[in-house]
Amino acid sequence: MVASYEGVALVAPYSHPYQRYSNDSAHWWIAKALRGSLEMAGLTTRDIDGFCASSFTLFPDTAVALTQHFGISPRWLDHIPMGGASGIVALRRAARAVQAGDASVVACVAGDTNHIDSFRNLLSGFSRSALDASYPYGYGGPNANFALLTDRYMHEFGATREDFGRLCVDQRANALRATGAVMKKPLSLAQYLGAMMIADPIALFDCVMPCAGAEAFLVMSVEEATRRGLPFATLSAAIERHNAHADDPIQLRGGWTVDIDTLWQMAQAGPGDMDLVQTYDDYPVISFMQIEDLGFCAKGGAADFLRGRDTTVTGDFPHNTSGGQLSGGQAGAAGGYIGLVEAIRQVTGQAGGTQVAEARRALVSGFGMINFDRGVCSAAAVLQTGVRA
Amino acid sequence: MTDPLVPPPRKDPQKRSVSPTRPPEWRSRAAMGLTAAAAETRFALQSCTECGALQYPPRDACRSCLGTDLPWVDADPAGTLLAETTVRHSTKLYFRERVPWRMGSVQLDAGPVVLCHLHPDVTPRARVRMTNRLDRAGQGVLIALPQTPTPHMQEAPIMRAVTSDPKLRRVLITDARAALTPALTRALLEAGAATVFVGLSEAWRGPLPQIEGAEVLPLDVTDTASVQKLAGEIGGKVDILINTARFLRPGGVLARGDTGFAATEMEVNAMGLMRLAQAFGPGMCGRTGDGVNNAVAWVNILDAHALSPDPAYGSFGASQAAARAIALSLRGEFRASGLRVMNAYVGPTEEDWFAPLPPPKVAPKALARDIVAGLQDGAEDIWCGDVARDLRDRWRADAKVLERELTMGGDAP
Numbered sequence: 001m002v003a004s005y006e007g008v009a010l011v012a013p014y015s016h017p018y019q020r021y022s023n024d025s026a027h028w029w030i031a032k033a034l035r036g037s038l039e040m041a042g043l044t045t046r047d048i049d050g051f052c053a054s055s056f057t058l059f060p061d062t063a064v065a066l067t068q069h070f071g072i073s074p075r076w077l078d079h080i081p082m083g084g085a086s087g088i089v090a091l092r093r094a095a096r097a098v099q100a101g102d103a104s105v106v107a108c109v110a111g112d113t114n115h116i117d118s119f120r121n122l123l124s125g126f127s128r129s130a131l132d133a134s135y136p137y138g139y140g141g142p143n144a145n146f147a148l149l150t151d152r153y154m155h156e157f158g159a160t161r162e163d164f165g166r167l168c169v170d171q172r173a174n175a176l177r178a179t180g181a182v183m184k185k186p187l188s189l190a191q192y193l194g195a196m197m198i199a200d201p202i203a204l205f206d207c208v209m210p211c212a213g214a215e216a217f218l219v220m221s222v223e224e225a226t227r228r229g230l231p232f233a234t235l236s237a238a239i240e241r242h243n244a245h246a247d248d249p250i251q252l253r254g255g256w257t258v259d260i261d262t263l264w265q266m267a268q269a270g271p272g273d274m275d276l277v278q279t280y281d282d283y284p285v286i287s288f289m290q291i292e293d294l295g296f297c298a299k300g301g302a303a304d305f306l307r308g309r310d311t312t313v314t315g316d317f318p319h320n321t322s323g324g325q326l327s328g329g330q331a332g333a334a335g336g337y338i339g340l341v342e343a344i345r346q347v348t349g350q351a352g353g354t355q356v357a358e359a360r361r362a363l364v365s366g367f368g369m370i371n372f373d374r375g376v377c378s379a380a381a382v383l384q385t386g387v388r389a
Numbered sequence: 390m391t392d393p394l395v396p397p398p399r400k401d402p403q404k405r406s407v408s409p410t411r412p413p414e415w416r417s418r419a420a421m422g423l424t425a426a427a428a429e430t431r432f433a434l435q436s437c438t439e440c441g442a443l444q445y446p447p448r449d450a451c452r453s454c455l456g457t458d459l460p461w462v463d464a465d466p467a468g469t470l471l472a473e474t475t476v477r478h479s480t481k482l483y484f485r486e487r488v489p490w491r492m493g494s495v496q497l498d499a500g501p502v503v504l505c506h507l508h509p510d511v512t513p514r515a516r517v518r519m520t521n522r523l524d525r526a527g528q529g530v531l532i533a534l535p536q537t538p539t540p541h542m543q544e545a546p547i548m549r550a551v552t553s554d555p556k557l558r559r560v561l562i563t564d565a566r567a568a569l570t571p572a573l574t575r576a577l578l579e580a581g582a583a584t585v586f587v588g589l590s591e592a593w594r595g596p597l598p599q600i601e602g603a604e605v606l607p608l609d610v611t612d613t614a615s616v617q618k619l620a621g622e623i624g625g626k627v628d629i630l631i632n633t634a635r636f637l638r639p640g641g642v643l644a645r646g647d648t649g650f651a652a653t654e655m656e657v658n659a660m661g662l663m664r665l666a667q668a669f670g671p672g673m674c675g676r677t678g679d680g681v682n683n684a685v686a687w688v689n690i691l692d693a694h695a696l697s698p699d700p701a702y703g704s705f706g707a708s709q710a711a712a713r714a715i716a717l718s719l720r721g722e723f724r725a726s727g728l729r730v731m732n733a734y735v736g737p738t739e740e741d742w743f744a745p746l747p748p749p750k751v752a753p754k755a756l757a758r759d760i761v762a763g764l765q766d767g768a769e770d771i772w773c774g775d776v777a778r779d780l781r782d783r784w785r786a787d788a789k790v791l792e793r794e795l796t797m798g799g800d801a802p
Binding site: 119120123125128129131132133134135136137138139140141143144147148149151152155196197198199200201202246249250372373 | 412413415416417419420445446447452471472473474475476477478479480481483484488490491492493494496502503504505506514524526528530
């Protein structure tokens with residue numbers, strides 16, 4: 001049995017408002033989120049002794065260069081280049097550091113900028129296998145990769161575009177309540193279905209919009225959070241897995257399936273106990289996969305499962321309550337934090353317009369790094385209310 | 390079923406020419422093995438010498454045993470289409486000008502899964518046959534074809550993009566008096582070439598061999614003014630240039646006594662190629678995006694002894710080695726436009742100056758057939774005749790051993 005994360009507190013969830021394009025650097029965005037989170041906790045950079053960063057656009061720097069850039073002197077430092085799994089992976093590392101005493105206050109930050117044309121440049125060098133074996137074939141980037149998975153998923157399990165559309169429409173409704181979401185126009189199912197095709201069967205509203213943004217939170221001990229009088233969430237369980245099911249000819253499941261029993265045993269809870277769910281949603285098919293692989297329904301059953309449910313903030317299955325990436329925007333590696341930071345807000349009662357009533361337990365999952373034909377990293381965490389705001 | 394190509398309308402000079410963009414060309418060194426196989430139109434996969442596992446995408450270590458000796462070996466091209474998409478928006482200009490673009494995921498019977506271009510005649514979830522071709526960036530790419538050939542399948546846009554098929558294209562053959570030229574003209578016209586221009590130097594020299602269907606024009610590759618004049622007249626219409634001009638005399642360095650023949654060999658075989666490239670190359674490079682009859686290929690016919698000379702034809706071999714070096718340099722210089730340099734390596738041909746050599750020799754008709762097939766397949770290197778293939782294999786196995794074998798000399802008394 002994996003040792004528990006008892007005694008660890010997650011505080012000060014901060015999202016810096018996203019922008020479609022930004023002239024500022026990733027350093028600027030990360031600084032904004034770091035300061036935002038520290039200010040929420042009433043701290044300064046002198047109060048942190050652990051630092052963890054995730055970004056795609058920090059080149060040529062890594063987390064170590066940021067210590068000098070920001071004038072911080074941590075005794076514990078990490079750099080997590082795992083895209084959509086970055087948030088939970090960073091949380092796991094930071095939580096263990098705090099438990100072991102290697103750090104007492106760890107700032108976890110993810111941020112990316114989005115210059116004109118920087119998305120194309122990012123795609124141009126995403127991974128060696130992508131360069132060698134997927135970008136030469138139409139250069140569709142993740143759109144084409146996920147189009148293939150979606151095509152196969154629909155063929156295997158009979159999911160329809162309407163099924164994906166309902167999820168996107170509900171997320172847009174959630175985004176309308178969120179202050180930071182980039183997409184602010186209501187979306188109807190008819191608009192979803194009538195949108196232009198990008199890479200069949202993926203259409204416009206199935207794709208995240210690249211943007212600039214940053215997210216941050218702090219990890220400290222429960223005593224420290226209590227001493228400082230901060231609302232905090234606790235970590236009931238967390239898993240990660242990389243390159244699972246490598247022999248599957250096409251990705252219809254992720255690494256969550258390997259570790260799901262560990263997750264729910266650690267959490268001493270089950271899927272039905274969750275008050276809200278935040279999946280990593282660069283494309284709706286991936287949210288479907290997470291809902292299945294984390295045990296909310298059987299493999300291939302997500303369309304049926306969701307058909308009878310309302311996934312808005314006020315619904316019976318609140319999902320991606322801030323609008324997720326599909327309506328919030330994909331701020332690079334910050335996309336791997338968006339659900340986690342929102343979940344901390346939710347269980348600490350700080351979610352404002354998107355607050356799910358009486359939210360006490362949240363499931364967050366992450367999915368990252370499309371390498372050649374599939375996402376390699378998967379992660380999930382169960383958060384629980386420690387002290388509410 | 391693919392629609393057959395129709396002859397394109399005359400080009401409107403007022404309209405924009407599609408720019409000579411190319412697909413992504415970054416590859417790891419490991420992935421170059423696919424390109425090397427594609428240059429000869431072979432379908433190959435990395436194979437671990439330790440555990441025998443086949444793998445894809447290319448790696449530097451075996452995913453089964455971490456072995457690092459991973460040569461590319463010819464593989465079974467059969468597979469099943471798992472999933473597909475039609476890319477309608479691409480961030481890469483080459484594709485943006487060519488969408489919608491169909492691609493998919495194929496489970497190979499040999500094991501690995503590949504992402505690939507899809508031929509339009511491949512139906513969903515169908516059995517397919519993989520083929521490995523050079524794209525316009527000069528890199529190997531995989532294309533899933535229908536399991537059994539379909540009518541006009543060679544004429545689909547994806548196939549036009551990865552081959553240099555002569556169909557509806559205009560070809561310049563540089564030397565009307567070369568033994569190869571009549572056979573080559575015939576083969577090109579049979580393959581659907583729209584026009585065959587043939588260059589003729591010094592018309593007073595005697596009767597022309599019978600070249601039916603060709604348009605004969607004055608061209609002397611040893612005369613810069615002549616080459617430039619013809620390029621000025623037809624340079625904008627040449628889609629494929631095939632250099633058949635060649636001067637050849639037997640003899641090594643000592644046998645000659647002077648450098649007269651050697652100078653002419655260099656002048657025709659090496660400098661002639663340079664003159665042609667300087668006059669026709671830039672124009673052809675500018676027309677590689679021109680639609681159905683775009684400029685696609687530059688073909689050199691090189692004696693296989695360009696790799697390692699036969700002392701009995703030592704000075705000719707030197708001119709062939711020089712021509713090969715120029716051809717490889719041109720390949721690099723043309724690459725940015727997508728214009729392909731195809732080298733046809735040939736052993737001794739059936740002609741007077743090779744009379745003292747024993748068989749096998751390459752007949753003009755066989756060489757013409759190989760060149761047209763090479764263009765249709767989109768090859769970059771073709772090896773014509775048994776002697777050329779034998780030299781290739783020995784050169785690849787050990788260039789030094791080949792050199793020693795070719796320069797053996799007589800037994801001591």
